[in-house]
Amino acid sequence: MYFYIPYTYTFMRTLCKCLYFSILLLHLLPAHAFPAADDKNIVIKERKERYEFTRGDAKNPVWINQLFSTTYRCNEFRGTIPYTEFYDDYSRIGEVKAYVNGDRVKGLRPQHGYHSIEGFFYSDARVCGFMLDLEKKGTESRVELEKTVLDPRYFTSIYFHEDFFVEQKEITLVVPRWMHLDIKEMNFAGAGITKNKSFDEKNNADIYTYTISGQKAAKKEPLAPGPSYVYPHLVVCSHYAETENGRIGYFSNVQDLYDWYRRLVKDIGNDPEAVKTTALQVAKDAGNDLAKVKAVYTWVQENIRYIAFEDGIAGFRPAKAQDVLQKKYGDCKGMANLLKEMLVSLGFDARLCWIGTRHIAYDYSMPTLSVDNHMICAVYLQGRQYFLDATETYIGFDQYAERIQGRQVLIENGDQYNLARVPSRTCEQNRQEEKRSLRIEGNHLTGATGHRYTGECTEFLLTQAHATKKENLGEALQQYLTNDNRLYGISNVETSDLHNWSTDLTIRYDLLHKDAVNSFGDEMYIDLDFRKEMDDADIDTTTRVHDLWLSFKRQLLQETSLAIPAGFRVKTLPEPLSIDHPKYAFKAGYEVKGNQVIYRKEITIKDTRLLKSEFSRWNSDIRKLRQTYLEQLTLTKK
Known part of the structure; x- marks a missing residue:
């Protein structure tokens, strides 16, 4: 799905x-x-x-x-x-x-x-x-x-x-x-x-x-x-x-747990001078402190490969910052430690943080090594606290993956510790917008399309793009944007900087959707929804045992405008869809504005956790969404 x-x-x-x-x-x-x-x-x-x-x-x-x-x-x-x-x-x-x-x-x-x-x-x-x-x-x-x-x-x-x-x-x-x-x-x-x-x-x-x-x-x-x-x-x-x-x-309270963690990280053997040269080079063109932090964070995300080293003492002690820098790979602890040391070498107040992702049911009210499974970095800047997770390779600065949002975090603070929570984000952080302006040419639809991605939507797309060899990047984008449909051709692709994910990712291109218009006598039948997201998102309630946790909160917005050909008018518009559940919303509808038909669709995931008791309602709403996708716009000659 x-x-x-x-x-x-x-x-x-x-x-x-x-x-x-x-x-x-x-x-x-x-x-x-x-x-x-x-x-x-x-x-x-x-x-x-x-x-x-x-x-x-x-x-x-x-x-x-x-x-x-x-x-x-x-x-x-x-x-x-x-x-x-x-x-x-x-x-x-x-x-x-x-x-x-x-x-x-x-x-x-x-x-x-x-x-x-x-x-x-x-x-x-x-x-x-x-x-x-x-x-x-x-x-x-x-x-x-x-x-x-x-x-x-x-x-x-x-x-x-x-x-x-x-x-x-x-x-x-x-x-x-x-x-x-x-x-x-x-x-x-x-x-x-x-x-x-x-x-x-x-x-x-x-x-x-x-x-x-x-x-x-x-x-x-x-x-x-x-x-x-x-x-x-x-x-x-x-x-x-x-x-x-x-x-x-051992661990009578969270202070004991922190003290043990602290002894491990104090005994790493970091060499600050070994990472300072790289940090200075990375931040040399940044205009202010915020830009420097962003530059260092982005550099670690893009240049240090995540590799797990998880059990025994290595599950809790980070690798030396200079070793991670030299080898260009590390686990979450090694990456967090390198990021901290690079920022500290530039004079920033950066600290290590221990955190349990949403995969774990506990928080630090229970002093045990099973309470956390991840390490990130915190930086204090201009009166604000930012959390940096370099293992999330293509997520922007001050954006947070679903797996750590709202989670309690244990922050390094000398001989003491701080407890905080990673900020929670709404679906607004993760937006995927698509706008298409189309016209009919024979049996084809042609026009221009623009996309805008933010947050974890950006991360997904960039993960696909950067996992492809550079010479095949264009082909990878083609496959993704066309859903690998040979009838949906795109050309003249322009993108924003694919190496800067702290800003919105944009893509523009021209399209030619072949055989998208079916003509019978005086009438044309047109399907304006090419992607049909989530049409197969049913949950098999006969076999599913557990609740279902969606990957992340998300808002998908799609708008398509179609120029009505001369000599034609709209005969029928499909019935609108409006489903607004506390955890999700599915909306779709058509309207006529002048000589254009406008199709708008919005799919919103407000809460990622679907309980088994909610599966029946979810499946019913998915069926309604799928039925809406089957409806076509009908144009007829005047």
């Missing part, structure tokens, strides 16, 4: 893990091994997870020992499925056992792997995986795996859902009284989870046991809310541990 394409989302840490793991598994495991979301052949008969806090070593005083036991059953026919577990520099995999029909698999050698792309995408995230056989209908296979997390800071959440239907699942946490933490129960309403708490007097430990039965497989759907919104899970907030060597602090 044209309107639903998520335009240029950078890979936030949580989301990026999913993509990274999927790519890595493609290297480790055969493609046919991946189950469909509605696979009924294989189910999980029983899954047990045990998490026990134990004493560690001098470097990491507290460990979390984990034991997983999963029993799969084959219901219909033989199958082979992937079993995987992920880890990084702050966790390790222990013994792995597999049993097929009760017999232990001998010589089991799980594969362990890193991943790289083009020689420079590297992460300390690793995957341990192997293929598990279920030999025939009614047979069972079981996997037992031991894992240790070496630092409670990285032990943040436990989800109840699995990739298969789960008949029975049990989660047990063993928390000695010397370990102080909170366990927050998220999305439990209606999940059917039972909880039991007991006390192990011998080991002086509290034992929390959660059970769930008959749980459907997790379903991955496009444009769905993040899993923290929809699936039941536990968030573990480790505060501190009382050890023989004294108290070990």
Whole structure:
């Protein structure tokens, strides 16, 4: 669907893990091994997870020992499925056992792997995986795996859902009284989870046991809310541990979280002089401070490629600014750090910011590493605060992507911190306007067209254009502007500066729409809406499980004027459309002004979050929009 394409989302840490793991598994495991979301052949008969806090070593005083036991059953026919577990520099995999029909698999050698792309995408995230056989209908296979997390800071959440239907699942946490933490129960309403708490007097430990039965497989759907919104899970907030060597602090409050982040960024090893030369060169032609900030921001957006480096300590510590500058790539933290250092070298008050995108349901009222997944930069200028997200490659200065609008942000402020929110924007930020002035020549429509794009509409178009080789840029624009329709030809294309996205992007061209006019006797039938945006935007309510979050708020305006040929008049005008819902609006209509027919259309997305309860109304309104698109203008001879 044209309107639903998520335009240029950078890979936030949580989301990026999913993509990274999927790519890595493609290297480790055969493609046919991946189950469909509605696979009924294989189910999980029983899954047990045990998490026990134990004493560690001098470097990491507290460990979390984990034991997983999963029993799969084959219901219909033989199958082979992937079993995987992920880890990084702050966790390790222990013994792995597999049993097929009760017999232990001998010589089991799980594969362990890193991943790289083009020689420079590297992460300390690793995957341990192997293929598990279920030999025939009614047979069972079981996997037992031991894992240790070496630092409670990285032990943040436990989800109840699995990739298969789960008949029975049990989660047990063993928390000695010397370990102080909170366990927050998220999305439990209606999940059917039972909880039991007991006390192990011998080991002086509290034992929390959660059970769930008959749980459907997790379903991955496009444009769905993040899993923290929809699936039941536990968030573990480790505060501190009382050890023989004294108290070990983790995250009791947001100040503790900030202090840990602050230590990481203070220990980067930036070389200010190494980036100052570039900053001065980039800003040399800027006339004032605002222009200098814009110049530096735009330069980083265009010249530093976003590459994810997400897990372990690299998920939280930025790369050195001079390294990102030299390599011309970095993750969100490296790009934010470089941007900050370049601005600071020019004398600006720029600071690092931690933020959780809309993919995450939490804010900083909950002190845990799972609260944020992104880093940006803030700059204070002329009494105002601006947020700069260089991973949004083609979004303008003081414009904000939907994924960070309104989100709480943790701002660097020396030994303290500031909390703020990224400004929210209305659909007015993201406008797409098209004006066409047409006349009839035989069976064709010909004339001139002008486009204007702002905000995330600009970002989408420029992403497509700049992803194309320079010599093919004209061809790429042709394909986009014509919807790849060979009957819709454009020529004499003129654009504004495609390297300046802080101003409106404009495109002008001449068009020739062949065979757009159908003549029968004394009458002409003309379809003035060439693009028909969102005519296929129905939501399949029979299969959709989750709410649907549109990519961003948007306003699309289209106006076409058609000169009425001499000797003709308007016989009929299609009925107007006017739908005004609190979250969206669809409007279209025709009017006659002198010797012209004017067609105007407006599609507005005011709120991106469509609830399942709103799908029926949405589909009904899309059908009305589609019916309007089918109506044609009729001209007849006088």
